[in-house]
Amino acid sequence: MKTAIEIENLAHNYGLVKALKPLNMSIESGTLFGFIGPDGAGKTTLFRILTSLLLPTQGKAKVLGLDVVNDFRKLRPLLGYMPGRFSLYQDLTVEENLNFFAKLFKTSIEENYHLIKDIYDQIAPFKNRLAGKLSGGMKQKLALSCALIHKPDLLFLDEPTTGVDVVSRAEFWEMLRKLKNHGITIVVSTPYMDEAALCDKVALIQKGKILQTDSPQNIMENFSKPLFSVKSINRNSLSKDIETFGKTDSFYWFGDSIHWIGSDDKDADLLRIYLQQKKHEDLEIEKINASIEDCFMDLMKGNHE
Amino acid sequence: MKGFIIKEFLQIFRDYRSMAILFGIPIAQILLFGFALNMDLNNAHIAIVNKSGDSKSIELINKINSSDYFIVDQVFNSEKDIEAAFQQGEIKEVIVIPEDFSARLATNQKVELQVVADASDPNTASILVNYTQAVVSSFQQQNIKGSSTSLPLIQVESRFKYNESLKSVYMFVPGVFTIILMLVSAMMTSISIAREKELGTMEILLVSPITPVQIILGKVFPYVLLSFINAGLILLLSAFVFGMPFSGSITLLLAEALLFILMALSLGIFISTVSNSQQTAMLLSMFALLLPTILLSGFVFPIKNMPDVLQWLSHLMPGKWFIIIVKAIILKGAGIAELWKETLIIFSMTLFFIGLSVKKFNIRLSTN
Amino acid sequence: MNKAVVVRDLTKKFGTFTAVNKLNFEVDKGEVFGFLGANGAGKTTAIKILCGLSKPSSGQVTVAGFDAYKQSELIKKNIGYMSQRFSLYDDLTIAENIRFYGGIYGLKRVEIQSKIKEYVKKLNLEEFEGRKVIDLPLGIKQKLAFSVANVHNPAIIFLDEPTSGVDPITRRQFWDMIYLEAAHGKTIFVTTHYMDEAEYCDRITIMVDGKIEALDSPSKLKKEFNTQNISEIFLKLSRKQNTSQN
Known part of the structure; x- marks a missing residue:
């Protein structure tokens, strides 16, 4: 070519x-x-x-x-x-x-x-x-x-x-x-x-x-970090509660859900338990494929000088 | 190229405000200067110090008094009274006739008339002095005819030799002519190029196969034509509305005007190469071009009354040379034989600015 | 009074062209209200009326309790406005910009001084203090512009594409600022071309051809139109309009 x-x-x-x-x-x-x-x-x-x-x-x-x-x-x-x-x-x-x-x-x-x-x-x-x-x-x-x-x-x-x-x-x-x-x-x-x-x-x-x-x-496809989408009816307190959860690499809002990155897949189970304790009903946590925006934000963090 | 020129014309004609500037201002200026700003002075109050008191001096005083320009308010015997006369404010000028006026005239000796003018209004003062010189010169000529003996020359201002009636509109037309051509050609071109930069169309033009020289020519051509029409308009107005006499060759005048337009356009392009917005281009043409042309070209203030530095600077004003050319052609009927020097100067300036613009015209975007 | 904006049968005509056709909506105090629509759908015209810059042709409009026909000057005093295209003066420093806008809204010298300190601290501008706005990174510029629009503590802030061209992380930080103000009871009226941002609003409207075609919370609209995201609603609405035209 x-x-x-x-x-x-x-x-x-x-x-x-x-x-x-x-x-x-x-x-x-x-x-x-x-x-x-x-x-x-x-x-x-x-x-x-x-x-x-x-x-x-x-x-x-x-x-x-x-x-x-x-x-x-x-x-x-x-x-x-x-x-x-x-x-x-x-x-x-x-x-x-x-x-x-x-x-x-x-x-x-x-x-x-x-x-x-x-x-x-x-x-x-x-x-x-x-x-x-x-x-x-x-x-x-x-x-x-x-x-x-x-x-x-x-x-x-x-x-x-x-x-x-x-x-x-x-x-x-x-x-x-x-x-x-x-x-x-x-x-x-x-x-x-x-x-x-x-x-x-x-x-x-x-x-x-x-x-x-x-x-x-x-x-x-090459995005290797464990990425999960987190959804809850109680939108306002969701980000606050994730913030207090210890094992978070990063999390960002994507429309009506939060894209959450932990250190490995097991952390997601811990997050589920943690959020349930915080009385989040209808909690939806699922592993998702990264979008370009996820990748971009992840790369951005390594580009600070 | 053809496409470029068509586009320029479309844009020019579609922009009503520019069209108004292009043709409205010249007409307004000529009418304004012709009617409203008539600088002719009538019945200026002056005083005379007559130290001689003899018959010839009385004759001169009567001559001055009988002209429309002056009213002789007071006649003193000594220069001591001058200061007091000025202080009262009525008197604009004092003429001092020396003691041995008649005697020196009779023996063909040089006579020095001292003229003191109130220069708090420098324009009026310089006009009055010029008028005085004109009257004295005509007094002298009468005496030549009358006595048939040659009198020694009393200083005569050559500028007025060819404009005996001293009508200021004739003096203004060359100046306004110069300034309008400068304004329209330089300012409009520089603004129209700066506009392309401002809108970002210059980026596209530069990326296209069209060369900088073609862009410049395409920009210049429509304005040459419009300025030329403008020049004709001003000349027609001054001839038919103010009855301005044309002694010289119209063809030569138009040819010189064309040269001057080209000079102004190349200046305009040069301005646009150093400005990135229409606003800068406009301010630059106003302050770097128009004001110096008005002030230093001899249009408003006589060059010979300026300090040396400004006189020297005035040589750099293309307008100065063009005014000389226009005056000489219109008022004196001069031909190219007398004007080759001034023409050559403008011609070299044109080449200089065209060269500079082509060199400065960025084939790329400036890095800011 | 709990309504920040009340609009009833708002119509704006330019000659024979109807730019805005019988709009009806209310915005609650403290609500984040998204105002979406294609270019040329009438959004700009409607916002101009709500900001007191233009008079309606007919209908009733109340903004921050003031009438859009008779009290447009009072409306202007009680709203803040920020747009992507113009907000801050590039050739003035941060403090000069705050001082200028504070001055326009009649803030006292002491108040302005304390605002300057507050913003510099809140936005971590220490290293940029004394620099011209043109030298600021875009994200910081936008955050500063938002704060400046808020300098006179208005009841409503209008944001016209506030995050256009901003990087994804800063964009989200910007929305955090919006939420913070809304939590303090401020009403936020926002336009955007990022469809994920539409989801951050409490309620959104979508304008098509001068009319409101959708108005509800993002989740309810997604159910109503049976779509996964707002972007699809947008496409559905515009296709519907195209087929109805042809």
Whole structure:
């Protein structure tokens, strides 16, 4: 399999702030790759270096076989890039924006229409509306259409789903899966942990450091600590009581239940007895598989400096 | 490139406020300066110290008094009274005629007229002094005709030689012309580039195959056209509303205007390369460009009255050279033969700023 | 008075477009109330009205006991507001921000001084004292913004996507802060795009197309819609709306 991105000892500092700590990794072409991490983890910095917009402080990166520093002229036309904030011309209409970006890349809407058809069809009824007046979900679709109009070999999407509702987010990922089938390598970043499962491969990133890189399935399966879901009708006192239970590695709320990690499986039985003594009725404790968020939080704890 | 220019025009025409600035301000400025800010002075009260008291000096006093500009309030015999006259506040200027006025004139010797003006209002003072010189010069010319003997020159301000009627609107048009072209070209370009940075569209442009030179040209072209239309508008207004005479070649004037517009645009691009937001771009063009142009180009304050440092600084103001060119073409009818030096200066400035902008225009995002 | 918010038949129209259509709900004092909905469903419009920033077209709205038509200034004094997009001034220090907001709400100098000390201690900001807000990690910034929204001890705090982009651990710590305030009788009105956070609320509403389509506690809603989580309810509601449109 061909390599789309090759990163060697890459790092970036803003003054004294280490935005990106030395990093080695590669991304295979044809994959849907996700950088998963909170704001300020270094995702945008990494994307800007890989799109040749920012010079790295140290290290090397090759994108599509081209060096991001020296070969940036050859590289740029091959990339599609959708920056984190909405960066289209708000005072141009939907169609004018798309036309502009097509001309910018010396192509036409017709030439690559097959690529954007699914996406653009949804906003086509509003093609004469100013881009600034579109709703969030539609802006996002227009931005994606504009980034795709020149049929890039590699697409960088920086937090395309941030601040977008669940429904639009689901639709957006659906579109990305279809695009992948056109043979485009897609690199996407997101702060939403649940979206990791939709990628072929992910890198969990925090405080400028990659915590782990693998397929989401492998990451979840390799979580070795005993993880239990704890549910009780008496929600308010549940976390307080778990706090006073001695043998706890960590516990976090996940919606209506607490994800509890002990040192081994037997601790869970002790926890059950302890909580029953504390008069928790309808207590449900069951062993569960880790989600990406469980893994991320566990890795985060080891990344304090 | 074509796509880029089309996009620029769409954006410009869709932004009503910018359009208002683009065409509203020049018209308002010209009308304002032409009608409201008429700096012509009429009936200024002055005093004369006549140390000579002979017939020629009386003749000069009558000449001054009969002009529309001055009313001679008092005539003193000695300079001692000057201070008191000024203190009362009515008197704006005192002219001192030396003792041997007639005698020196008769023997063709140099005569020095001392003019003391109340400089608490420097503008009025400088205008009054200029008026005085104009009146004295016409007195001298009459005497040449009258006596047919050549009189020694009494200092004459050359600036007024070509604008005998001394109407200030003629003086203002070149200045306003310069400032408008500067404002519209430099400020609008710098703001429109800064806006792309602010909205993040610059990121996408940079990642696209379009080169920095193409971005700059695409930004510049629409504004060259609009500024040029603006220039024509100002000239038409001054010709038809104020009856400004055009002595020189209109073609040359427009060509020089085009050169100056290019200079201002390259300055605007340079400003945008050092500012990341529309606000910075706007403030920079206002304070780093517009104010110095107004203050140091000779538009408001005569350059020769400035301290040496400012005079030297004024040479760096592109506006100064352009005002000289415009005045010379409109009022004197000068051609390129007389103006090649100023033209060359603006031309070199243009090259300098274009070079600087292309060099400074980041092919990447700045690291802050 | 035990109701923090009372809304009856609230409607807001912009021209012919009905952004908010006959909303009906009440929020109890001390309740954590989740306000969910797709982008453009009318959430923002409704929140603006509840915060006294915009007047309803029709219907009755009472916030903290004050009428949204006539007493919007009083409403503003008695609520706190925090959003992900804007809350603190990046170029001011922590103390300057607290002083500024304290000043806006008419706190006395002594009170502000003690608030500064309290927040620095509560949020472990000692090492950041005197630094500009822009230099703070996002998680700390959000916690500080929440405290600042609370500086004048309002009856209700509105939180507009307070945890957007925040790391998972800090996100949970943020919710601990929310619970603590609610336990003190403060009403919390919150919007979020994290569906697990919806479950942390006492009750949630889901708005679709200007109307409230669901309103109850998360566990009851899950039973009612027969789903495992809130996210599925969301998808069900929007599909239902899509099919009814086509």
